[in-house]
Amino acid sequence: MLYGPLDKLRKGLPLRCEIDSDAPAGTGETVLGPVTGGILLSPAGKTLVAQGYLDVELEMQCVRCGRLHPVNLHIVVERECSLEQIDDPSAYLEEEDLGPMPIANGDDIDLSELVRQLIIINVPPRPLCRPDCRGLCAQCGADLNEGSCGCEAEATDPRLSALRAFLREP
Ligand SMILES: [Zn+2]
Ligand SMILES: [Zn+2]
Known part of the structure; x- marks a missing residue:
């Protein structure tokens, strides 16, 4: 230059x-x-x-x-x-x-x-492919921009895990 x-x-x-x-x-x-x-x-x-x-x-x-x-x-x-x-x-x-x-x-x-x-x-320190990028599923690694993978709710909703614990009771 x-x-x-x-x-x-x-x-x-x-x-x-x-x-x-x-x-x-x-x-x-x-x-x-x-x-x-x-x-x-x-x-x-x-x-x-x-x-x-x-x-x-x-x-x-x-x-x-x-x-x-x-x-x-x-x-x-x-x-x-x-x-x-x-x-x-x-x-x-x-x-x-x-x-x-x-x-x-x-x-x-x-x-x-x-x-x-x-x-x-x-250079932007945290570049995003789009502002609302949903990222990857922490469990299965699926790209959440392409749809839900199914394991998301299971991991994060405490009500569901309480229900599962209840159902597992003998
Ligand atoms: Zn992205
Ligand atoms: Zn997943």
Whole structure:
């Protein structure tokens, strides 16, 4: 994700980057299709501000039923950046108080690390294939979205187990 030489930014001029490229490696998720969007880089004193948005589609596993399903991420970008070299990118993810994100790769603007981290930060922690996903039966493992398996009521309704206990009495 290279966006030309740093000269313009070094001179304090803003630069608009149209994003339409493959996701940077190492997001940890299966990315379906390209990352699109637009980011405006505006120099602000010694740092610069990246503002804009990104859209990307991920394939994620539902936390209730395990189904793989597409998740559309719309990411609003508002991040302080610097013209420092990207040296050890992982260092910028570990701290709560994130410092300016470096975007220099040699003499070029490189937004791949910025985009990679924005995707990681915005991945939903508990993805659902649909808001009302019913998940799997804890006993037989049947997908309850496809209908009841029959053992659900038995396990959870205390009145039924009381009745069964009663019927088992000699
Ligand atoms: Zn599900
Ligand atoms: Zn069941």
